Amino acid sequence: MSLHLYDTSTRSTREFHPARTGTASIYVCGATVQSVPHIGHIRGALNFDVLRRWLTHLGNDVLLVRNVTDIEDKVLAKAKAAGRPWWEWAATHERAFETAYSELGCLPPSIAPRATSHVTQMIELMQRLIDAGHAYAAGGDVYFSVASFPEYGALSGQKLDAVQQGESAGEGKRDPRDFTLWKTAKPGEPSWSTPWGAGRPGWHLECSAMATFYLGPEFDIHGGGMDLVFPHHENEQAQSRAAGDGFARYWMHWSWVTMSGEKMSKSLGNVVAIPELLTQVRPAELRYYLVGPHYRSTIEFSKTALDEAVAAFRRIESFLRRVVQQTGGVEPGAPHPEFTAAMDNDLATPSALAAVHNAVREGNVALDSGDEVSARAAAGSVRAMTGLLGVDPLAPNWAQVAGADSGATRALDSLVGHLLEERQRARAERDFGTADMLRDRLLAAGITVEDTPDGPTWTLKDN
RNA sequence: GGCGGAGUGGCCGAGUGGUUUAGGCAAGGGCCUGCAAAGCCCUGUACACGGGUUCGAUUCCCGUCUCCGCCUCCA
Incomplete structure (x- = not known):
């Protein structure tokens, strides 16, 4: 059997054929760096790390792009509340994610591009959309015209008529369901200049711009959490295809980590942070826990x-x-x-x-x-x-x-080795009182002794 | 209102139209061991509820109940 993947857009499992044989290009929605990562965030990265390892094992040259959303409403709001520059806030939390990824054994992506570094590509994409009649500028904002793109809703199975209101209405929106490509600058907010005025990126635009910049107009797999299917991925696909790009050929979405049956989220206060968890279990153990269940199944954390x-x-x-x-x-x-x-x-x-x-x-x-x-x-x-x-x-x-294999470990090995020799002598003389005393003493020091046919072994009791 | 997911043995968690068991953890019984630990063997007979299709359904269809997610920022 060859590799089959569940594709959200067809709601079925399809055989995976990359666009170019022997290569696999992947774009995965990474973090919005507004706060520290919790295990739900990391689960997604781990799922795609496994995907990437498997594709590599199958002989593919894998390109993996995992973006960083470093400009966004919450980043600005939280930085402001903390009295820090928005870019410092973003960079600080980006590092927190990087640390968590690497502690849990995620191989580094081919690149982790930041939204703010790709405004040029965003402007180009907007221009193409405006030229094609799928987008329009209004008072410094740029909107995507949903009604101009009949395929809209294809990915998520939403019918345009049934979709409720949509994102909060801007001043110049022609249709309340249109979504924002570019937001005009408000006083005090960071901005970049464009042909339509100074402003900052809307959320969806960055992913289309960066995915196609690095992976080309058409690439193999695009992924993210289940909650991104609509509207985020729907909008990405709409803007890219409306601009004439083939965009993602397979869509993969992973499921949640929940707490007491509810989606883990900041607003509910039910998050489990990575550093806290790593005081209780080792990174490999946490990874085993998060990678064990199927990626499309919810993990109820306990x-x-x-x-x-x-x-x-x-x-x-x-x-x-x-x-x-x-x-x-x-x-x-x-x-x-x-x-x-x-x-x-x-x-x-x-x-x-x-x-x-x-x-x-x-x-x-x-x-x-x-x-x-x-x-x-x-x-x-x-x-x-x-x-x-x-x-x-x-x-x-x-x-x-x-931090194993240090000089301290070798010293410990020597000391424990002597005690174990002493215990073996006692056992040989059937002096089990002494033997057990030595074992208990080691145990009290956090060292577990096991007897095997080849002699005793010892391990550090974890944690 | 629209779209989607889920309900499996004590627990976690897969899967399948029947004839063969997921796997792990926990429990009980054994083997091994000076004891222990580890390891190995055996045991438990599960699939929300009600209909239907079928020779046969946990596995397909319909309905019911419960839970969850998305439609606003969200992994």
Whole structure:
């Protein structure tokens, strides 16, 4: 089976054929940098990171553009409320997103373009739309004429007549459903000059301008959260196609993270921030939790569900550790056919993880029976599969985050090693009181000791 | 009002018109272990409700109930 993806615009799963064989171009709506990221924001980035890894695995040269909306009403309002320059506010939160992305193992995008750096491209697009009769300027604002574009509503399945009012009416709107491409400058607000007056970008325009600037008039995949389907993506598609561009060939939308059944959002105050969560679980564990459910399913956030994900991840991790400790380092091998079939089926990560766990079990059985060759093969496969999901426990990026392999670790290894030798002597003399005392002492220091056929091993109790 | 999604075993979470089990966590029983941990084996018989189609539906159709999302900024 080849890769099939669910396409919002057709509401069906379609076989993926890139416009140019061997390449895949992706544009994903990234952050509006008005505040710190919560796990809902990051989930989307992780979903597309998995998509990108899978496309790369399938042999594609992937271009991934993830934009940054750094000029927008809320950015201005919040910066003003905080008494800071709007651009500093935006830059500060952009860094917060970057940090979260990278802590959770997102590969960097090909580029992360900012809206404010692409006003030239926006002006060009507006000019094309005005020339084609699909947009008009009115008192410094520029609007897209929805009625001029019969296809409007095709992506989201909305009927133009049934759509309620639309964005708040501007002065010069000819039709209340028209949307704003460009906003005239208000006193005290940042602005850029255009042929129609000084102002700033409307929300939708930037994505069309940047997507086509980097990826061309037609590209493969465009994605974002479910809430962007209408009006944001509908409007993007309208303005780009009205201008004569083919635009996105597949539309992918991920679902929410909810809290108590409700969409996580600032206004409801039910957000879980990334830094806070990372004091409780390791980044790889959080990633496992967010990547495990299918991307189009809602995740109802709960601590118990998170803890279960942690346990599942550690099961994989401890298998790999056992293999490495007993047989030496293992490099990633090849994914199981089951895993591949699951991923090809619209990135069915739940089934893919089932394949991972089956491989873990087989590997454990092999290890217990002394079949090192099979155990190592299973471990290599597990590394490959988890790596494609970005949750390989042995991947170097997690170690960097944890600050392992330091001199302190080596010192600890030496000290613990001596205690374990002492304990082994006691055990050999069947002095279990002393042996257990030593184990308890290590445990009290946060070190878990396990006896294996090849001798004792120790690990730091996490967190 | 318009459009869309969801309701699965103790919990999380997939999937399918029947003949074979998702997977994980938790629970009970076993193996292993000085003990423990880890690991492995076994057990649980689920699919909101009411109709319909069918030889057969959790899986298709219709209706009902409940929940959620979008239509205004939103991942």
